[in-house]
Amino acid sequence: MKFIRRSLLSYSRWMVCVHRGRLARCSSSNADGTEGAGAAAGGWPRRVVSGLQPTGALHVGNYFGALRRCVREQDAGHDLTLFVADLHALTTHHKGQSLQENTLELTALALAAGVDPARSLLFVQSAVPRHAELCWLLACLCSQARVQHLPQYREKAALVPRGGGAGDGGEVPLGLLLYPVLQAADVLLYRATHVPVGADQQHHLQLAAQLARTFHHRYGPAFPVPRAMLPDDGSDRVRSLRDPSRKMSKSDRDRRATILLTDSDDAIREKIRKAVTDCTPHVSFEPELRPGVSNLVALHCLAEDKLPEEAVEESDGLTTAQYKRVVAEALCGALRPLRARAAELRARPRLLRDVLRAGAARARLRADHTYAHVAQLAGLAQRPPRPALASAADAVSSPISE
Ligand code: AQP
Numbered sequence: 018m019k020f021i022r023r024s025l026l027s028y029s030r031w032m033v034c035v036h037r038g039r040l041a042r043c044s045s046s047n048a049d050g051t052e053g054a055g056a057a058a059g060g061w062p063r064r065v066v067s068g069l070q071p072t073g074a075l076h077v078g079n080y081f082g083a084l085r086r087c088v089r090e091q092d093a094g095h096d097l098t099l100f101v102a103d104l105h106a107l108t109t110h111h112k113g114q115s116l117q118e119n120t121l122e123l124t125a126l127a128l129a130a131g132v133d134p135a136r137s138l139l140f141v142q143s144a145v146p147r148h149a150e151l152c153w154l155l156a157c158l159c160s161q162a163r164v165q166h167l168p169q170y171r172e173k174a175a176l177v178p179r180g181g182g183a184g185d186g187g188e189v190p191l192g193l194l195l196y197p198v199l200q201a202a203d204v205l206l207y208r209a210t211h212v213p214v215g216a217d218q219q220h221h222l223q224l225a226a227q228l229a230r231t232f233h234h235r236y237g238p239a240f241p242v243p244r245a246m247l248p249d250d251g252s253d254r255v256r257s258l259r260d261p262s263r264k265m266s267k268s269d270r271d272r273r274a275t276i277l278l279t280d281s282d283d284a285i286r287e288k289i290r291k292a293v294t295d296c297t298p299h300v301s302f303e304p305e306l307r308p309g310v311s312n313l314v315a316l317h318c319l320a321e322d323k324l325p326e327e328a329v330e331e332s333d334g335l336t337t338a339q340y341k342r343v344v345a346e347a348l349c350g351a352l353r354p355l356r357a358r359a360a361e362l363r364a365r366p367r368l369l370r371d372v373l374r375a376g377a378a379r380a381r382l383r384a385d386h387t388y389a390h391v392a393q394l395a396g397l398a399q400r401p402p403r404p405a406l407a408s409a410a411d412a413v414s415s416p417i418s419e
Contacts, residue, residue: 065091158232
């Protein structure tokens with residue numbers, strides 16, 4: 018236990034040094050930009066919750082669309098809970114060893130991006146069994162038809178290989194259907210008020226809000242109604258570099274379609290050079306008419322925190338081919354420090370595990386608190402608090418909350 022305390026303390030000091038520069042210039046990326054730290058939503062304190070699936074290496078869509086926005090929320094003083102969504106990953110990922118490796122990799126990237134375990138909760142979803150328990154309760158409030166019509170279910174169900182899905186029959190796994198209900202449990206369990214996500218998750222957040230209201234109606238108020246925080250800076254839907262009609266995705270089979278956070282400078286340059294654009298030679302930002310070029314402008318803006326008008330003005334006189342070099346250098350510049358920090362952290366797996374263990378202990382306390390209230394309202398058996406676990410969690414969490 019002492020070792021964990023020492024690791025976390027040294028890690029916290031290191032984080033403050035690494036991110037001191039960033040803290041000064043970060044501000045909240047809240048969609049409405051109106052609420053300050055600690056502001057309430059419908060009487061509930063502001064809490065930001067998000068998850069990342071360990072289904073593979075993170076790409077710039079995951080980073081700009083979710084992870085970086087979470088860090089900015091944290092740095093603006095908001096309460097952040099970020100978890101590695103390994104239970105979600107089980108719906109499509111079936112290799113235990115690589116799930117564990119991806120989990121540590123994702124933890125290293127989250128810390129490298131600026132998630133600070135002294136201020137935020139960072140843990141693995143399966144270490145907090147209440148996610149699954151609340152999922153069951155919410156599943157009883159939700160119709161099959163409601164989840165079957167969600168676009169992501171239909172897309173992912175269509176990709177299940179015949180003979181490779183659940184059981185022996187190759188059918189669509191039930192977990193895929195329950196995925197958005199588990200996601201609702203993920204955010205309601207921590208009484209999230211704000212959830213930074215990309216546009217692909219918008220429908221799932223609507224379901225979470227609906228389930229919170231249904232629960233209130235049936236049993237009484239237990240959660241705030243969470244809302245999706247969709248950005249207006251182009252990071253809500255970073256597009257595939259090979260097919261700009263689609264979002265950039267971890268599971269894309271074409272490796273040139275995604276820029277991974279772990280890609281070398283050369284790999285980034287090559288992927289941007291090969292990005293699909295169109296026959297018009299100049300640069301403009303017209304997402305509907307010119308999705309490929311506009312995606313490059315969006316990436317340029319996200320990398321350098323600028324507006325599309327500025328990027329287009331700066332590129333005046335450049336051909337698309339020349340502009341690709343500008344975009345590639347902007348991305349290399351933005352991702353290089355993150356990659357270097359992630360490499361340092363990757364070399365310290367014990368530290369990564371300690372961070373996750375301490376985060377899970379604190380998350381369990383918060384989850385138990387919500388679940389006890391929910392169980393009482395729903396008339397379920399309530400487990401007495403586990404003193405041994407609670408004291409261990411206190412011991413672990415105190416040094417990082419100092
Ligand atoms: N292309 C994207 N643009 C902006 N945001 C995106 N997100 C995902 N893709 C984009 C956001 O990243 C967060 C974490 O996503 P996830 O790990 O749950 O995976 P996902 O949404 O299923 O995205 P992927 O990368 O496409 O993974 P696979 O291929 O495994 O399905 C979410 O907030 C998401 O909105």
